[in-house]
Amino acid sequence: MTYLLLFAEFFKTGLFAIGGGLATVPFLFEIANKYPWFTKSQLTDMIAVAESTPGPIGVNMATYAGYSAGGVLGAVIATIGLVMPSVIVVLIVAKILEKFKDNKFVGFAFYGIRPAVAGMILAAWISLFQMCVINSSYTGLKDLFYLKELIIFLCLTLLCLKTKINPICYIILGAIIGIVFKL
């Protein structure tokens, strides 16, 4: 019975959490209120773990919550519940797009959507930059940036723009630099 409930709750989360992983958080709070599977303070830990492990954050959250509620099987069921609505909806959208891909208005829609995506990614970059490189308690230009982080970031950017290094090697390189320089 727990498994069925787990599936239903995460299915609902997957269906209504639109626009990325952290959109699942309010739904998880609701689950924590309703069921004895995990507490709200566990949920805070879950967010931290989900953000610091590879994979989409929403999926990580579902796996973690499912495991707390019902072991390995619970983890699998919660994850399937979470992704199933997206898979169904995206399949339907893909079929529709296939049919109308030469339609003039679909072209117009993408004309508008593409620059908006560029703006969204740039906005995400700015908030990440603020988090990693800018000292939030600065007193002036002298201590505005974390110097070590800023220099590493600039070197990494240069490397990324000038070479065709594999992104996976790149992530590993980042981890090694982090450990070596004790970031």
Add this chain to the structure above:
Amino acid sequence: MKELFKLFFIFAKIGSFTFGGGYAMLPMIKRELAEKRDYVEEQEILDYYAIGQLTPGVIAVNVSTFVGHKRKGALGAIFSTAGMVFPSVVIITFIAALVSDFQEIAIVKSALSGIRLAVLAMIVKTVISVTKKGVIDRFTLVLMLVTLAVMLFGFPAALITVLSIFSGIVYKSVKGRVQK
């Protein structure tokens, strides 16, 4: 059948190295699917990504479903998505079962800070190529800057996507009529 498993493994590889959300995934998807193989075009990835803002669920999952569907229909979508979530399920279950306070371990913290800087640098390249593709005239430049501004003020991405679709259709339709 062979390609189905290949899709599974490619997405499992991407899922294993994606830290910190959908944006970090773009360069990897581009490398694995558009550069090493010609499964999809770079522009298509970005379009999938944009549509993923509007459809329910996690964006990485939406993109893998789209790509899988394009290659091998519904089965391809299921195999790709299964591949994408597989590493998460294994790693998270492992951590939940065995390690407490994973994120407090000093070496993990340092590695993650380094990874974050690497992701930050990678996104610079993504922003440049996305901008080159999306910003093609004065109207799209304005649209990008407005999106940037309202995002920084915390507008929801889904709403912005709907508005950008709407403005694209209206602008192009009106312009088409004026030119006639």
